[in-house]
Amino acid sequence: MIEAQGLTKRYGGTLAVDDLSFTVEPGRITGFLGPNGAGKTTTMRLILGLDRPTRGTVTVNGRQLRDLAWPMREVGALLDAKAVHGGRSAYHHLLCLAQTNDLPRRRVEEVLDLVGLREVARKRCGEFSLGMGQRLGIAAALLGDPSILMFDEPVNGLDPEGILWIRNLMKALAAEGKTVFVSSHLMSEMENTADHLIVIGRGRLIAECSVEEFIAANSQQSVRVRTPQPDMLSAAAAGAGATVRHDRSGVLTVLGMTAAQVGDLAFEHGIRLHELAPAQASLEEAFMELTASSVEFHAGLPRGAGQHEPAGVVGGMAPGAARTGEVA
Amino acid sequence: MAAATAHSALVGGEVSHDVPGRAGFRGTLRSEFTKIRSVRSTYWTLLALVVVCVGIGGLFAWGQAQRLASLRSGTTFGGRVLPHAQAVALLAQRIAYVRSAAVSISLFGLLIGQLVIVVLGALVITSEYSTGMIRTSLTTMPRRATLLAAKGTVFAAVALVTGLVTSFLAFFVGQAILATQHVSATLGTPGALRQVIGGGLFLAVCGMLSFGLGAMLRHTAGAIAAGIGLLFVLLILSNFLPSPPSGWFGQADIDKWIPFYAGAHIWQDQMTGVNPFSPWVGFGVFCAYAAAAIGGGLFLFLRRDA
Numbered sequence: 199m200i201e202a203q204g205l206t207k208r209y210g211g212t213l214a215v216d217d218l219s220f221t222v223e224p225g226r227i228t229g230f231l232g233p234n235g236a237g238k239t240t241t242m243r244l245i246l247g248l249d250r251p252t253r254g255t256v257t258v259n260g261r262q263l264r265d266l267a268w269p270m271r272e273v274g275a276l277l278d279a280k281a282v283h284g285g286r287s288a289y290h291h292l293l294c295l296a297q298t299n300d301l302p303r304r305r306v307e308e309v310l311d312l313v314g315l316r317e318v319a320r321k322r323c324g325e326f327s328l329g330m331g332q333r334l335g336i337a338a339a340l341l342g343d344p345s346i347l348m349f350d351e352p353v354n355g356l357d358p359e360g361i362l363w364i365r366n367l368m369k370a371l372a373a374e375g376k377t378v379f380v381s382s383h384l385m386s387e388m389e390n391t392a393d394h395l396i397v398i399g400r401g402r403l404i405a406e407c408s409v410e411e412f413i414a415a416n417s418q419q420s421v422r423v424r425t426p427q428p429d430m431l432s433a434a435a436a437g438a439g440a441t442v443r444h445d446r447s448g449v450l451t452v453l454g455m456t457a458a459q460v461g462d463l464a465f466e467h468g469i470r471l472h473e474l475a476p477a478q479a480s481l482e483e484a485f486m487e488l489t490a491s492s493v494e495f496h497a498g499l500p501r502g503a504g505q506h507e508p509a510g511v512v513g514g515m516a517p518g519a520a521r522t523g524e525v526a
Numbered sequence: 527m528a529a530a531t532a533h534s535a536l537v538g539g540e541v542s543h544d545v546p547g548r549a550g551f552r553g554t555l556r557s558e559f560t561k562i563r564s565v566r567s568t569y570w571t572l573l574a575l576v577v578v579c580v581g582i583g584g585l586f587a588w589g590q591a592q593r594l595a596s597l598r599s600g601t602t603f604g605g606r607v608l609p610h611a612q613a614v615a616l617l618a619q620r621i622a623y624v625r626s627a628a629v630s631i632s633l634f635g636l637l638i639g640q641l642v643i644v645v646l647g648a649l650v651i652t653s654e655y656s657t658g659m660i661r662t663s664l665t666t667m668p669r670r671a672t673l674l675a676a677k678g679t680v681f682a683a684v685a686l687v688t689g690l691v692t693s694f695l696a697f698f699v700g701q702a703i704l705a706t707q708h709v710s711a712t713l714g715t716p717g718a719l720r721q722v723i724g725g726g727l728f729l730a731v732c733g734m735l736s737f738g739l740g741a742m743l744r745h746t747a748g749a750i751a752a753g754i755g756l757l758f759v760l761l762i763l764s765n766f767l768p769s770p771p772s773g774w775f776g777q778a779d780i781d782k783w784i785p786f787y788a789g790a791h792i793w794q795d796q797m798t799g800v801n802p803f804s805p806w807v808g809f810g811v812f813c814a815y816a817a818a819a820i821g822g823g824l825f826l827f828l829r830r831d832a
């Protein structure tokens with residue numbers, strides 16, 4: 199269990215993490231989503247005590263990492279697979295880590311087997327490929343068989359086989375009741391992996407909900423309609439409780455009704471339709487809009503092409519305010 | 527307390543999760559020893575230390591022995607024939623000098639060797655930063671004072687053992703060469719043992735000074751430059767700076783505070799132009815410099831983001 203309370207980190211003029219509060223529960227994979235520079239790595243560094251928070255606290259199993267009796271037996275982390283001394287062999291790298299927590303030597307052999315690095319254990323890890331380095335980092339995280347595991351963008355640069363391996367490993371770990379906290383800047387990666395999501399943008403919490411809730415809230419049905427009588431249709435749809443957005447090209451987007459309902463409504467009001475098509479916002483799109491709006495919210499950046507209306511897609515989710523209850 | 531073990535089907539094996547005690551200094555000490563012995567740079571720098579100290583000391587001793595040999599045959603080192611009376615007088619003078627400085631001559635290589643141990647002292651800590659390993663280390667041992675103490679202790683032990691071996695080796699090689707002219711010292715010669723042991727201590731403390739600088743600066747090149755600056759450049763500068771106005775304190779009184787002069791008197795008896803501290807007091811001053819660097823390093827290590 200990881201608990202953050204009002205976690206804030208400022209680097210000079212940059213507010214990397216801004217008043218974050220969240221809980222990462224055991225027994226499931228919690229995806230930590232946010233675009234580049236959102237503050238994911240910084241948050242993980244704060245959890246590990248590598249950086250000191252400007253304000254707020256974060257605990258693992260109720261304590262700060264440095265107060266845990268056996269840190270490796272409770273928390274394992276892979277932040278940066280390249281954070282190893284390239285001149286040291288994989289075996290000695292793992293051994294020197296294991297020794298700090300009085301873990302037995304055979305444990306090193308076990309994790310080497312587990313990640314499939316036994317054959318190259320005596321090679322200098324500076325010569326490892328990206329995938330091998332990633333496996334070594336995961337071996338280090340698993341050494342103490344910890345109950346909490348954190349991975350920062352673990353699949354970055356991996357081939358499909360490696361991605362699948364990591365994904366299955368994380369699922370198996372969560373199934374064993376462990377807390378798995380994994381960051382990514384791609385929603386598509388998390389769709390198939392995570393059970394729960396924490397979404398941040400510009401250092402602030404945007405959403406904390408289950409993946410199902412996220413899908414339900416963000417894949418809201420919309421219907422594209424083209425009609426020569428847009429005002430009549432708008433009025434009728436509004437009367438039926440739906441939301442209608444006008445596009446510059448004269449296309450209407452009706453939210454909150456199925457295509458059949460829109461067709462029936464038009465028929466009842468004698469409105470001619472030229473086009474009627476159901477549409478579903480993809481999760482990736484929803485995620486981008488969610489986080490783009492947070493960028494805009496904080497930095498006042500101009501909105502892209504203007505065709506995305508986050509309020510419509512995510513159901514009026516205010517940046518930093520939406521918690522599970524409000525999303526659903 | 528019974529140690530409960532949780533068996534993880536996936537992760538394999540059994541790791542005890544209810545072990546009494548806590549991760550501390552002893553395990554971290556083992557870990558740091560594994561670290562230092564598992565990278566090649568350690569062996570290269572230690573080998574360089576021995577070769578430089580023994581080699582330069584031996585060369586210097588050989589030069590002195592050759593000078594004496596020339597005088598004995600009535601010529602200068604360059605081969606110029608001297609009048610007999612002058613040769614005899616010069617020989618006596620040289621013999622007296624070399625006899626009194628026999629230990630210092632054989633340890634002369636430490637002047638350069640100190641720079642080699644500075645490299646290793648800095649690397650022990652700065653390589654963790656340049657590779658990013660420090661983040662992994664701090665994740666497994668987040669108690670920073672424990673980590674730095676273990677790292678410092680392991681390096682100090684390695685530096686001391688290597689320093690002593692180097693110093694004794696340089697002494698014996700140097701004396702064997704001087705013995706060809708019957709001007710060598712033994713460990714029983716007054717002050718000799720103090721000088722030889724002192725040479726090892728001096729090297730170890732040079733390394734620790736650099737270790738402290740490394741912890742403060744976190745960059746290999748910066749720490750090595752700072753270490754060489756303090757130990758070597760200050761020493762050279764002191765020989766070029768103008769003396770203070772007479773009637774004040776003498777130049778020699780300032781020079782004795784220069785790290786090298788303070789620390790080296792323990793193994794170097796000839797200190798021309800300097801009014802040094804006594805060997806052990808000077809060494810104490812030198813240790814204080816190193817302690818200040820390590821203290822500064824610890825202070826920053828505890829406070830800074832890693």
Ligand SMILES: Nc1ncnc2c1ncn2[C@@H]1O[C@H](COP(=O)(O)OP(=O)(O)OP(=O)(O)O)[C@@H](O)[C@H]1O
Nearest residue numbers: 209212214232233234235236237238239240241383
């Ligand atoms: N040590 C630092 N000094 C100054 N600024 C920093 C530091 N670390 C991070 N930042 C800034 O903090 C913000 C958050 O960075 P962070 O690395 O946490 O983002 P991220 O979500 O991990 O991004 P990515 O997906 O690119 O890995 C960025 O604007 C970054 O420039």
Ligand SMILES: [Mg+2]
Nearest residue numbers: 238239240350
């Ligand atoms: Mg990152």
